[in-house]
Amino acid sequence: MEFFPSSLDNLIDCFARLPGIGRKTAQRLAFFVLRLPREEAEAFAHAILEARESVRYCSVCQNLTDGEICPVCASGKRDGSVICVVADPKDVAAIERARDFAGLYHVLHGVISPMNRVGPDDIKVKELLARVSRGGVSEVIMATNPDTEGEATAMYISRLLKPLGVRVTRLAYGIPVGSNLEYADEATLFRALEGRREM
């Protein structure tokens, strides 16, 4: 690409390296940034550095935070005897939006995936075991995704946790609220029937 000024080419390259951003989209984004008011371009550059510098893992639950301990772990109002294990910080955000869970979290930052060469040591499993071993935990809710890898990860971790004398549960499977039975897949319907409850 010798047709744009080199600093513009360079910015296009940077955008094109982002996941899911092709060359054409990268061009469009770079041109947009060129036309931003100077303060906004500076704010953007600063936001990248600031996030990269200040965001770290909470020393208790491994969620992202810009302090030493995340707001959930630091809050005195949460029930420390229940830990909800999720694969990703975005899952914490999703569960928090439901406004019903009052316990703490543990973020694995991934799932076990032999296909992608991710083993138990590549995700935050031993931090979870250490945390539960320290005592005071009565229940661990496995809230990894209901897919093969999430399932296998939940299974693997629950086997390690049970000898520690803690109750291990799994999120319920079933038909999503607001969905249409007609379009539910067989596996989901099977699980929904299996898990049926008294009305």
Next chain:
Amino acid sequence: MEFFPSSLDNLIDCFARLPGIGRKTAQRLAFFVLRLPREEAEAFAHAILEARESVRYCSVCQNLTDGEICPVCASGKRDGSVICVVADPKDVAAIERARDFAGLYHVLHGVISPMNRVGPDDIKVKELLARVSRGGVSEVIMATNPDTEGEATAMYISRLLKPLGVRVTRLAYGIPVGSNLEYADEATLFRALEGRREM
């Protein structure tokens, strides 16, 4: 969004302000940046500032450049008597890729669009007129897009140019090379027939 650290939220906001980037995509991009090696995050931030600072309009053709005059205008090998008028710097890149045009360019940075409140004074029309008035130009090729606004802009500018005694031409319409007649629209086929040439 109180579930992510504020510096991460801030970065997500920055990405979400880019055109065509929704909230979910912005999240994905921000998480990717968080995981970048420090040097790469710094290079990204620097690229934004550098492009915003150094890229300006060529004083001759208004194309983007990081010097005073763009490489095309500065080249001694181009024919200054032919000017190809395009709407956007990306169009210069497209025509340069064809490797056939040896003249100079003029970048309008937009097209006249009453719907979007873009008038002739909002694009680089008067710079083109001044350039042609200075003499030495024999032909101006209107290479705006073959859509309503590109057409109207070409028409408007050609009316201003003709009194200056310069030849004004328009890119040929026709069926695209490598395409399939079956899928050509009627307007294109009409133009292709109208513009047919001896073999």
